[in-house]
Amino acid sequence: MFDNEYFNLGYLDTLSYRDTVIHRLDPRAKLIATVLFIVTVVSFPKYEIAGLLPFFLFPVLLFSLADVPVKFILKKVLLVSSFAVFIGIFNPVIDRRIVYSLLGVPVSGGWISFLSIMLKFFLTITSALLLIATTSFPGICHALQKLGLPEIFVSQLLFLYRYLFVLTEETMRIVRARDMRSFGGKGKGMKAFVHLAGTLFLRTVERAERIYQAMLSRGFAGRLHSVRSYRFSGADAAFVGATIAALYLFRAHDVVGAIGRFSMRVF
């Protein structure tokens, strides 16, 4: 479980350094597109199902154009212990009005709103994971800074991300050492945890002092600089423009209904 989580983190990071059409887009373009996508998906009313389906085009395009392993992301989405699932499952229990009959099987409003929550959950979570899989985290931090977030918060994110891997590795050693010494679950209580966490904290503070010394000796004067530079090009503008147009089309017009009516007339 623990090793797995760590592996996932590192793997998502490696994915983001590939070189595809999507990876080459400016982080700002991808961040803006993803946020617009999520807001549009979430803006659908409670009982909407059909209107959400065209939105699957966005993750499918990203999956295929950016060559992201589908299974890996889907597994992550399905395994995430979601509050949405936990709360949503109450809808069918509470809302039992029969609103619809599907081939003679009565369907209650609760199941429809539950399905709607699940679709939204899948779309929003997948797009967030795809954003990180196609844009390195430092790239996202860069975008956040360009979009006006305070510098101190952005450098905090960069620092956290940089030392996340160092500290999780250290923690992994600590946990392994504890597990090897605890038989039948003994020694895994709060008291042992407090000592482990306290020691880890003190080591961390000492590490921060060393890092600061190292930064000073390299000329740190209160700002973090990035070597890589990004440029918001025409392709990025086109990507954002196309996303906005598609989102508007899918949100404002009944695409599914139109296709359905059209195909019924044809056949």
Added chain:
Amino acid sequence: MHMADALLSPAVGATFWAGTLGTIGYCARKLKENMDEKMIPLMGVLGAFIFAAQMINFTIPGTGSSGHLGGGMILAILLGPYAGFIVMASVLTIQAFFFADGGLLALGCNIWNLGIYPCFIAYPLIFKPLAGSGASPKKITIASLISGVVALQLGAFSVVIETLLSGRSELPFSTFVLMMQPVHLGIGIVEGFVTAGVINFVRASRPEILESAASARPLSGGISTGRVFAGLLIAAVLTGGALSWFASSNPDGLEWSIAKVFGKPELPEKETGIATALKSVQEKTAFLPDYSFKKPEGAKERGGPSWPSVDPGTSVSGIVGSALVLAAVLLIGLIIRALRRKSACRTK
């Protein structure tokens, strides 16, 4: 407990994002005014520490289940409210991106729920007065226990409010509150004890760390605290006022269906100590008791949302259209993938 995108309406998500971003900006300004550069790496590495410490599970005495650290209170106590809030926000941001905890729209709510309450309410109003300056381990334990519980109760209550305002869930206010608050009472107690343990451990081995946190970065003066609370208040009014029309579209049907399920208009409530206490709290908090969501009586008869009123003809075309759209989307993906494979082979 992480709020999720799928349960949010855009207006609620945006409002909490606005509050969260405002607080981040405010904290950044405060930190810039009186911070030495040494804090930058310290804050960064402590964020990684919270992240790593959350990964160490421990067994909770008496239950057999395992828990982990939240971290908001520890950060507020060790770094002071401003830096503590920035670090907590960064931890939650990483979780939202890499572990899909909640999602990006819900991140605003999550930072609010797990950052604002420990840093700007529990720490200055409960922990500091209770722990005092020359604090003893016992005082620290009591102070962290109470502030941990209060912070988590407020956070859990926020989740309820955010969910109800968004109107995606059918859960009525009272049931939801009775479900969330007791669970988070337990979590809060564990969090409080763990916080106290770590703080006392640090105090015993490196007391100067705590002293510098308490003296160098106090919540400076009454004016700025007042400003933070004014911000909180404005956000609360905005949420309550501007968004009420976003709330559940058919609350009467909901009460009616509960009546059908349980034979009573509300879920049966056990009259235990906590339940009655919470009930009275609920009646006293005039902010959002469930009756404020009710529509006038006539609204019930007119039927609820538009979905049930579709006639069979259009709904068949809807199903056909849905199937076609899904098939088309899948096909597009498969074709692009096949083309990519082909071109990849050729270049090799």
